[in-house]
Amino acid sequence: MSDLLERLRGRGWRLTAQRRVVAEVLDGDHVHYTADEVHARASERLPEISRATVYNTLGELVSLGEVLEVSTDGRAKRYDPNAHHDHxxxxxxxxxxxxxxxxxxxxxxxxxxxxxxxxxxxxxxxxxxxxxxxxxxx
Amino acid sequence: MSDLLERLRGRGWRLTAQRRVVAEVLDGDHVHYTADEVHARASERLPEISRATVYNTLGELVSLGEVLEVSTDGRAKRYDPNAHHDHxxxxxxxxxxxxxxxxxxxxxxxxxxxxxxxxxxxxxxxxxxxxxxxxxxx
DNA sequence: ATCCTACATTGGACAATGTCTAAGTCAAGA
DNA sequence: TCTTGACTTAGACATTGTCCAATGTAGGAT
Structure with a gap:
């Protein structure tokens, strides 16, 4: 997923610090974070990032097919960076x-x-x- | 499911008007209502029934294995009365x-x-x- | 290198769903 | 009929997610 940012730029994505950080968080450990967990981890690197931006960015990544949305319980959705591998x-x-x-x-x-x-x-x-x-x- | 109330009484359930109405709503059309939809339909028969009671009762029916909880999207859970038939x-x-x-x-x-x-x-x-x-x- | 502008971000209000609590009510056994 | 512990209620609260108007900025144009 290291070339994710390049793929996104190719699709006309404007590359901002916020989007980069969200992508990096997902690219890290291969776990399934909730949106607020992504926000917490992103905030460690970019303290002023807002919840709304994290939600927006996750939604965009899902639309673009780069990340999967998983809702296993009735609680918060989780985001799965392993979108290019059927599982x-x-x-x-x-x-x-x-x-x-x-x-x-x-x-x-x-x-x-x-x-x-x-x-x-x-x-x-x-x-x-x-x-x-x-x-x-x- | 018409003997549902009997089964529940056998398990020590106190049989109240509210619980009866919730069970009847689920027993009606075989659809998959959300908790608030169940509440709306229950209110037609028993106007003073509260949201909390509907949530409580649905939770109990799920614990007892009489109703299934289904979360297909990230939205409200739905309740499936068809619990005794694998599907x-x-x-x-x-x-x-x-x-x-x-x-x-x-x-x-x-x-x-x-x-x-x-x-x-x-x-x-x-x-x-x-x-x-x-x-x-x- | 600087400027423009359309796109992105922000913070906070709002919405949807679900949970909890304290006080009152009632089903059902004695 | 009485009693009592289980049930119900209203509404506050919690969690998750969405929306909006104001502000900021990436990246192409000059």
């Missing part, structure tokens, strides 16, 4: 940790034609839930 | 309509052992998204 998620039902996982086969094929009710199905998300090793012993 | 969801990405669908095969088997990272996986939710017949023509 699904495994979530700990106690602590909320998320791991990327890769499936065998295409989950689209599990939905028979008569179960599609005339929809043009274009996307599937699969979420596995259970206790992570840490939480299952505690 | 997944098909969501219209434009208007948000939800349909219950039934899959071929067990989606759990699509997650290979090495991709489980030591989690005790206990649940899978699969969400298909696309345009419903109505929205794809408009």
């Amino acid at each position: 699904q998620h495994l979530v700990c039902s106690r602590c909320g940790t998320i791991r990327d996982v890769h499936l065998q086969g295409d989950p689209l094929s599990a939905l028979p034609e008569p179960e599609r009710y005339g929809f043009q199905v274009s996307e599937v998300t699969v979420t596995y839930r259970g206790l992570c090793p840490n939480c299952s012993t505690a | 997944q969801h098909l969501v219209c990405s434009r208007c948000g309509t939800i349909r219950d669908v039934h899959l071929q095969g067990d989606p759990l088997s699509a997650l290979p052992e090495p991709e489980r990272y030591g989690f005790q996986v206990s649940e899978v939710t699969v969400t298909y998204r696309g345009l419903c017949p109505n929205c794809s023509t408009a």
Whole structure:
């Protein structure tokens, strides 16, 4: 994702300090931050960055297909920088940790034609839930 | 679900007018209401019912396994009375309509052992998204 | 190198959803 | 019928996200 900024500039993005910092935060550890977590980390490098800008920038990155939006619970959405690699998620039902996982086969094929009710199905998300090793012993 | 109230009484539930009305709303059309939609419909029959009670009651029904909580977008959770029949969801990405669908095969088997990272996986939710017949023509 | 201007940022108000609490009410067993 | 602990209520509060008018600035034009 190191060339993300170049790709974005190529698409006419104006490159500001704020956007750069948000992109760098996502590019760091491969975890799934909430918008406010991104804001907190971005603020460490650029203290005056505002919440609104972080929300705006995340929304733009999602629209551009550079980042995925994940809502595993009814709480805050999380942002997944791993957008160019098809995957699904495994979530700990106690602590909320998320791991990327890769499936065998295409989950689209599990939905028979008569179960599609005339929809043009274009996307599937699969979420596995259970206790992570840490939480299952505690 | 007509014997739902009996099952709940058997579990020590105190049977109040409010709880009865919430259960009846869910038992009606098989749709997926948000908490506030349930509250609006419950208010038609019992005008003084409070939001807090609806939220409480829905939470209890979920804990008891009588109703499923579904969060398809980052918005309000929806409540699915079809809890005793294994199924997944098909969501219209434009208007948000939800349909219950039934899959071929067990989606759990699509997650290979090495991709489980030591989690005790206990649940899978699969969400298909696309345009419903109505929205794809408009 | 400087200027222009359209685009970006800011802070704070607002909106949507959900949670909590203290005080009053009531279902159901004794 | 009485009693009591569970239930309900209204509204304050919390969390997450959106919007807007005022201000700032990146990057092309000169």
